[in-house]
Amino acid sequence: MGNTESAVVQKRMIRFRPEERPVVERVFDHLLEAGSGRAPGSSEKVLTLDALKVSVAGVVPEPMAVRLFQAMQSVGPGGTAPPGGGVSREQLLVFLADVFHGTAEERAPLVMAMASGEGGATVTANQVREFVEDLVSAVIQTLTSRGRLQGWRPDRMEDGEQGVKLLAEQMSSELKLTDQQACDVGCLEDWLFRVSGVALYLELVTGEGLGVRLPSQPPLPLLPACGPAPWAELRSLLHLPLLLFLYPQLPAHSAPWRPLFSTRLHGESFSRLVSCCVRRGPTLLLLRDADGHRFGGFASHSWDTKPQFQGDSRCFLFSVFPTMRVYTYTGYNEHYMYLNHSQQTMPNGLGMGGQHEYFGLWLDSEFGRGHSRARPRCTTYGSPQLSGQEDFTLETVEVWGVGDPPEEQQAQGKRSVLDADPETQAIMEMTGKTLHSQGLREPEEEEL
Template sequence: MECPAMGNAESGVSPDYMARLSSDEQAQIQYRFEYLCQSRNTRAEKSLGFKAFQEECLKCHLTGSMCRRIFRTMQSKNPTGKANPPSPEITEEQFTMFIVHVLRGTEEEKGLLVTSMIFPNRETVRGEEVQEFLEDLICGVIYVLLKNNTIRGWRMGNTRNCKLESVYLAEQLLSQLRSASGSTLEEEEERLNYYYPQDSIMDWLCRTPLVSVLLRITVTVGLSVLKNSTEQQQDVRSLFPTCKMGNWADCRSLLDFPSIIFLNFHLPAEMQHRWCLLFSTQVYGMSFIQLCTHLVDKGPTLLVLRDTNGFIFGGFASPNWEVKPHFQGDNKCFLFTIFPKFGIYTSTGRNEQYMYLNDGIQEDPKGLGMGGDLGCFGLWIDQDFRNGHSKAKKLCTTYNSPRLSAREDFTIDSMEVWQVGKIPEQLQVKKECPGPRPEAQEVKVQMED
């Protein structure tokens, strides 16, 4: 429940923290805390126990695990600076300080806060504990946004694999953590068993902004405070684009919510607000001609493939695709994997061989490619549309990407193409994307068993 503008709010919180909030934000936070207390008939005490806190937050669809993490972290906040034992209830000052640190905290404050949410009262946290925290955070964000009808135009028809994909995304985020010496731990078992100091957590949060965005959304929507702010709406848009295409309701996308979060967050900001499904083999079959028809002159696009071994991968093309027998594109392009692991592979700057699409010149390779060189691409789809290849690192100097597919030479199982952002005006023929079923309303996001 949001409050109306209430002017300046008086509080016992240190002015140093309150100075980071506008008067309207202060009023909204105060109103929300008083509402929580009032709903449990404890307004006179101006403090809140865990049971009452959880009951109210569950109404906003905050998950139980995140309720516990948030409440115990609020308990650890000490506005007075005195060495008092923690109280079983939280005060308005603790509630406000927690929100300030989440939304406007310094690097040190955010590092201490996240460390406390992972495991309280410890100066180091184990990699396995960080992994569990990330899984809670990712699943919590998806759940709270779904239940609050914040995800626009998407719906999850089958959520059985969402938890699994959340694990994979958590693993990718954990892989960005560095040891106390600043080195990256390559082996998964080593990452899970390593104890990371607070300095490592602070550095990680700076280099991995997706974690902070997930936390901000969890707090603003899950606690129903400041959730209509411009910053919060920008955070949501960076994770979930609006799905404007309404003619593909029966299609089963290769993507699910964790992979949409991962890919959209890595797109340029001006392309994050809108996705539109242009092509799917479920509708158009395994046709290179149909692919080109629905790909060329459509602006920036995401290509998503699944090979017959179940690996899911693809590429982002920042500029418009054109059919011509030489490379095109710019350094915003990248390759990616989303199953069995998440990964983004951006331009190395070593060459400009970002994109290639040829359907006519006989002496040159005919098909679609990204990165690498003629006949040796980071991602290649042959004109026959059945076969492709993915060359690794030394052979794909454009993106320094590993092999994306299960095997270097792969067979395509299915493919889809998403237009992202706004179609450039010079290319825009219709305001809405085309589609074969005008009666449908939304795109289902489903993962197959």
């Protein structure tokens, strides 16, 4: 940095590594090349809104480009802002330093400027929600334009526009408003500290939109990878905003997600659902009931058919519509997950949380029926009633494998112990033993 740069800028630039500084210092000139870069009546080079719009076109939606420009203009690096309403080089450098390496205290004024649009001292919860809607939309467009969808097909998934609004509502619901139901800089600082996704999204949109690719910061995978899926036949209950929401909640992020079961492809068969879930590693269950409510649960362990509860405290329930929320372990009991089939003494079905007859989420073995009974909350997860009706009619269900299957499952594939040992099968037949597992077998193509 030259001596002409203000002390504020020099202090901010120290945060970047030596190999990053040339990248950051070139951003201003790169953006100026998209337009004239001169404010009317000024001989000083400044970044105009039109130049910024042209530079980020196709990567960042225009509403978010305007918000970024407002944040840059709000920066006061120690000198006066350039005349004509543009953004100076110093303002841009401070903005970039605060976006990539700033604290919640330093990022809060930027968010205030992006949410208010007028430089006010407070914003409303609705203004913050609208800002987050634009930010999430920009994240999705950025990931799409940069080919970073990780194998997902938005055209074969649920409504992403509705998902943007749901995710924005969820994120902005974390605001702790003042007594006057307003949000000042302190409120935003607290919000940014607790809701880390805002800073991550802003960093992605700024970096990709403005061409700031720092060598020391490889792109963060905001979406899980999707394994092979029959997208020609499948229309998933998932959408990209839901993936952005659920992915950080999971305990592991390495294995590609793989479709295991869908009523659209496998039909309404509980035995088929069981065969597709058992011994497949961690899974994500998604449902839609006849009232249009969408909800589900994460199972941290492989499902196993037995009349006891299983799983651990990493399991959780979640709602997707009409609100997007996650409900985690309360510590009250250990009724994480339950799967039973073809038993006469215990309930047959799939459940998560609560207790028998009062599950937070229950699918009956008589396919198509279920319940979500929480009065007032599920004891295991603290979730409210997730379905439209307490006893609901199931419309659609799908299951995704979201972790590596157990090693023995990978090694042995889908073979029964009887397949692995034909002599054992022959001995059992000769002694008159009934091979119960034969009647429960499904076709070989168990995965989608």
